[in-house]
Amino acid sequence: MYAYLLRRLLLALPxxxxxxxxxxFLVHMIPGDPxxxxxxxxxxxxxxxxxRAQYHLDDPxxxxxxxxxxxxxxxxxxxxxxxxxxxTALKAKxxxxxxLAAAALGIAILVSIPLGxxxxxxxxxxxxxxxxxxxxxxxxxxxxxxxxxxxxLFSMRLGWFPVSGADRPLSLVLPAVTxxxxxxxxxxxxxxxxxxxxxxxxxxxAARAKGLSEARVLVRHALRNAMLPIITVLGLQFxxxxxxxxxxxxxFGWPGIGREVVGAIQTRxxxxxxxxxxxxxxxxxxxxxxxxxxxxxxxxxxxxxxxxG
Amino acid sequence: MRMPGVLGEVRGPLAWAGAVTxxxxxxxAVLAPFIAPYGIQECRLEDKLAPPSPEHWFGADPRGxxxxxxxxxxxRISLVVGVSVVSVSxxxxxxxxxxxxxxxxxxxxxxxxxxxCFQAFxxxxxxxxxxxxxxxxxxALVIAALCVSGWVGYARLVRAQVLGLRDVDYxxxxxxxxxxxxxxLTRHVLPNILSPLIVEATFGMAAAILAEASLSFxxxxxxPDVPSWGAMLNSGRKYLxxxxxxxxxxxxxxxxxxxxxxxxxxxxxxxxxxxxAAR
Numbered sequence: 001m002y003a004y005l006l007r008r009l010l011l012a013l014p015x016x017x018x019x020x021x022x023x024x025f026l027v028h029m030i031p032g033d034p035x036x037x038x039x040x041x042x043x044x045x046x047x048x049x050x051x052r053a054q055y056h057l058d059d060p061x062x063x064x065x066x067x068x069x070x071x072x073x074x075x076x077x078x079x080x081x082x083x084x085x086x087x088t089a090l091k092a093k094x095x096x097x098x099x100l101a102a103a104a105l106g107i108a109i110l111v112s113i114p115l116g117x118x119x120x121x122x123x124x125x126x127x128x129x130x131x132x133x134x135x136x137x138x139x140x141x142x143x144x145x146x147x148x149x150x151x152x153l154f155s156m157r158l159g160w161f162p163v164s165g166a167d168r169p170l171s172l173v174l175p176a177v178t179x180x181x182x183x184x185x186x187x188x189x190x191x192x193x194x195x196x197x198x199x200x201x202x203x204x205x206a207a208r209a210k211g212l213s214e215a216r217v218l219v220r221h222a223l224r225n226a227m228l229p230i231i232t233v234l235g236l237q238f239x240x241x242x243x244x245x246x247x248x249x250x251x252f253g254w255p256g257i258g259r260e261v262v263g264a265i266q267t268r269x270x271x272x273x274x275x276x277x278x279x280x281x282x283x284x285x286x287x288x289x290x291x292x293x294x295x296x297x298x299x300x301x302x303x304x305x306x307x308x309g
Numbered sequence: 310m311r312m313p314g315v316l317g318e319v320r321g322p323l324a325w326a327g328a329v330t331x332x333x334x335x336x337x338a339v340l341a342p343f344i345a346p347y348g349i350q351e352c353r354l355e356d357k358l359a360p361p362s363p364e365h366w367f368g369a370d371p372r373g374x375x376x377x378x379x380x381x382x383x384x385r386i387s388l389v390v391g392v393s394v395v396s397v398s399x400x401x402x403x404x405x406x407x408x409x410x411x412x413x414x415x416x417x418x419x420x421x422x423x424x425x426c427f428q429a430f431x432x433x434x435x436x437x438x439x440x441x442x443x444x445x446x447x448x449a450l451v452i453a454a455l456c457v458s459g460w461v462g463y464a465r466l467v468r469a470q471v472l473g474l475r476d477v478d479y480x481x482x483x484x485x486x487x488x489x490x491x492x493x494l495t496r497h498v499l500p501n502i503l504s505p506l507i508v509e510a511t512f513g514m515a516a517a518i519l520a521e522a523s524l525s526f527x528x529x530x531x532x533p534d535v536p537s538w539g540a541m542l543n544s545g546r547k548y549l550x551x552x553x554x555x556x557x558x559x560x561x562x563x564x565x566x567x568x569x570x571x572x573x574x575x576x577x578x579x580x581x582x583x584x585x586a587a588r
Contacts, residue, residue: 027438
């Protein structure tokens with residue numbers, strides 16, 4: 001198990017390295033002088049030149065990449081705008097994004113597992129049809145529309161929740177619902193499919209024949225075995241959650257990584273962009289590895305290290 | 310009732326609702342310049358922020374442009390972006406995925422590594438960075454930005470399908486008869502993996518339309534004078550309390566379009582995959 005984990009993590013390193021290298025060259029091709037964003041276009045020429053020298057912006061791109069690697073290795077990447085170390089800034093924002101993602105995930109699990117299971121258990125009943133219809137609507141509803149609608153109703157009209165920011169506990173509710181609803185829809189469909197797949201298996205029929213209660217058959221025998229594909233989808237959906245958080249954070253002024261990266265791209269804050277991308281790629285790869293491990297833990301039949309694993 | 314081609318596979322009320330919605334959208338996109346009450350540039354400042362009235366059914370935006378006309382004209386942008394992104398991604402994805410899956414070895418390992426790199430962060434992030442490359446956005450740039458990572462999903466799907474087909478009798482027979490790789494992939498492999506590709510492309514349309522709207526919503530999409538639902542929604546946000554219609558109508562248009570493609574994709578998947586339909 002440990003050897004497998006180590007192998008997975010070692011395989012992930014080149015992926016993270018190449019992905020962040022690609023992004024480095026990409027963002028440095030973006031026209032627009034970052035120095036103009038820092039001091040304004042009309043700043044004195046010598047001030048601009050000294051800043052350009054300070055950040056090595058006049059060096060050829062491969063040389064700039066060397067500087068970047070050196071700063072990264074020393075943990076010395078600094079924002080071009082605030083001068084603050086990038087990793088300090090990200091350390092302050094990451095908990096907010098994680099809080100939002102965890103809340104959204106919590107909402108999605110609480111909604112989708114019971115709903116998807118009930119839909120499968122009572123296939124073709126009104127509860128199945130209604131929940132599947134609602135799930136399709138949920139998948140199709142863009143979060144940049146749902147967010148403003150929730151703000152209009154619950155913040156502006158009813159005044160229950162703050163419009164934006166993250167300074168009050170209630171601030172989390174609307175962004176989490178916005179982000180969690182789309183995920184709930186995907187998970188509900190997946191849960192229904194997974195439960196349908198197992199409820200006709202012999203062991204479920206046998207459990208029922210033994211005289212176990214419906215609830216016990218459902219939870220202990222059907223849902224437990226249906227968890228494998230659900231875990232996989234949860235892992236795969238983490239990417240969608242990160243992508244969704246970029247927009248959701250923007251709508252609600254939520255001070256997280258998503259908002260930071262969009263702001264950094266718009267102001268050409270190269271070290272900050274690199275830091276964000278590195279963090280996102282690392283999180284992404286770690287979550288994928290964790291999903292595989294969880295899958296293996298939940299299913300002893302999965303032979304670690306075998307096949308394509 | 311049997312209909313030719315893909316539509317012949319559409320069964321079930323939801324799938325039909327999807328097919329009808331998509332056909333209606335295509336009709337609106339084609340006819341938009343004729344059925345929209347006002348032209349793209351036909352904005353009157355004296356009408357700015359006008360409430361819904363017989364003159365402006367959905368009201369007028371802060372520049373005095375008719376919201377209904379812009380919503381109708383926005384259909385064109387969404388569909389053009391969707392069709393273009395899906396077509397380009399599909400072709401690139403088929404070529405790369407089928408070659409990787411069929412030839413295997415180092416080529417396949419390289420493909421897997423490259424696709425892992427692309428999937429190490431959300432595609433929309435890459436598109437945001439690419440859009441920032443340009444001082445001024447354009448429809449072509451949005452399409453290009455979405456294609457850069459859009460092909461990876463199709464390529465992975467095609468690769469997986471080709472791996473399962475590589476050693477079936479008719480492919481082995483074609484190889485034994487001296488057919489070259491391009492011929493085997495296009496004549497023998499492609500027709501047999503068309504069903505999952507069509508389903509994926511239908512969902513891909515929904516995803517591409519959402520992605521374009523997301524970029525425009527962030528102010529990184531098409532130029533401001535081009536009517537894009539995402540950009541309209543973004544500018545409508547500022548007037549949410551007094552004029553909610555500016556944000557509601559374009560949002561509804563996005564949702565209905567995406568819903569239509571999702572319904573259709575679901576219906577096609579059930580029709581083309583008998584194992585799922587049997588559930």
